[in-house]
Amino acid sequence: MKWLYRLLIELTNRRMTSKWLASFTSSKWSRFIIPSYAKVYKVNEEEMEKKLHEYETLQQLFIRTLKEGLRPIDEHPNSVVSPVDAVVEDVGIVTDQKEIIVKGKTYSIREMLGDDRVAEKYLHGTFIILYLSPSHYHRIHSPIYGEVVKQWALGGKSYPVNRLGLKYGKDPLSKNYRRITELCTNGMHTAIVKVGAMFVNSIELTHEHDYVKKGEEIGYFSFGSTVVLLFEKGVFTLDEQIVPPVEVKVGQRLGLLGLKEKSE
Numbered sequence: 001m002k003w004l005y006r007l008l009i010e011l012t013n014r015r016m017t018s019k020w021l022a023s024f025t026s027s028k029w030s031r032f033i034i035p036s037y038a039k040v041y042k043v044n045e046e047e048m049e050k051k052l053h054e055y056e057t058l059q060q061l062f063i064r065t066l067k068e069g070l071r072p073i074d075e076h077p078n079s080v081v082s083p084v085d086a087v088v089e090d091v092g093i094v095t096d097q098k099e100i101i102v103k104g105k106t107y108s109i110r111e112m113l114g115d116d117r118v119a120e121k122y123l124h125g126t127f128i129i130l131y132l133s134p135s136h137y138h139r140i141h142s143p144i145y146g147e148v149v150k151q152w153a154l155g156g157k158s159y160p161v162n163r164l165g166l167k168y169g170k171d172p173l174s175k176n177y178r179r180i181t182e183l184c185t186n187g188m189h190t191a192i193v194k195v196g197a198m199f200v201n202s203i204e205l206t207h208e209h210d211y212v213k214k215g216e217e218i219g220y221f222s223f224g225s226t227v228v229l230l231f232e233k234g235v236f237t238l239d240e241q242i243v244p245p246v247e248v249k250v251g252q253r254l255g256l257l258g259l260k261e262k263s264e
Helices: 002-012 015-025 028-040 058-062 109-113 116-121 163-168
Strands: 079-081 086-093 099-102 105-108 126-131 139-141 146-154 178-185 188-195 203-205 217-221 226-231 236-238 246-248 253-257
Touching (some): 015 028, 015 058, 086 226, 105 109, 109 116, 109 226, 126 236, 178 203, 188 217
Antiparallel strands (some): 079 253, 086 246, 099 105, 126 226, 139 217, 146 178, 178 188, 188 226, 236 253
């Protein structure tokens, strides 16, 4: 099954295919499949800022906004909140080899981040994998208050990031197109790795300032995708109710960010 799955993805995951799909989803013709798309993926129409018939393209539905006040942000000063509506697929610790193990598959965070010096910060730290399905709200928010240290992009093609993609794809979390934001709060670093989904690599950033507030919008996906959160060693404590797989919403507490221990 592994080879067949990869072959099918390779045959369809081409520049022209991606270009065509992106063009179609933003065309007026795509509006005709919006009702069936919403039905198949069980899109929550009650939460949308607009009525379903008001979206002129499928792209507009993908990047929809929600009614005001639907995603309250956890107010604890040290809380880390979910940056997206998603399923927490996995949580774990970065190994001695700067790797994470997701669904039994090993990924290099050095490759994911594209910089060994940056990856070194997260050695023995915590990682969280958040998967967005096509039905989810696709806008991305900051999980913490913090200073923007660095933002950069890596990768080209994008394999699926659903359960089959994580199991059989060519290391989608570390090879897919991705845009990375690194934040710093009281000397503690957090990496937000936004991973592109199959076909459509569009990850748009909407925040241009040097500082972000917890819960503030920082970007959006043009299709279902994945966010990987990385924390330094000993600074993050996961809430007990976050047991993968579990559905979370923007602003919901994932855990607490503690004070970084000073070395003697």
